Amino acid sequence: MIANTLPPCIVTEKVEESREFYVKHFGAKVTFDCGWYVNMQIGKETSELQFMAPRAPGPPTCNPAGLMYNFSVDDVDAEHVRLTAAGLSPIMPLEDHPWGDRGFAILDPNGVILSIFSPREPAEEFKQYVRD
Known part of the structure; x- marks a missing residue:
């Protein structure tokens, strides 16, 4: 397998704070945001971070x-x-x-x-x- 990207996703109660932090301090570009899940690009196109609120069923908070x-x-x-x-x-x-x-x-x-x-x-x- 050859992965095109490998963005980490943090399950957190702090999705909004995380989005604001990375946009403000790292110039992140929000590429998807439905409120409980956000994907951001930081710098180059392949540098991404994701944050997701806990949902049932789903992974626990990180x-x-x-x-x-x-x-x-x-x-x-x-x-x-x-x-x-x-x-x-x-x-x-x-x-x-x-x-x-x-x-x-x-x-x-x-x-x-x-x-x-x-x-x-x-x-x-x-x-x-x-x-x-």
């Missing part, structure tokens, strides 16, 4: 503990300035990581960790793990 979305951006320093100026507080500071990125993290309304980073050259000890 426990996002340990769930992380990784956002690769061109200029992580500019994104850090922009998002903190908008009032978002990083839960992980902006810093260089030896595995090959510079990044920070914030939380979305559901408690999903949003790791925002720009790629960097990995430190020598991590170069052996890079695959082409």
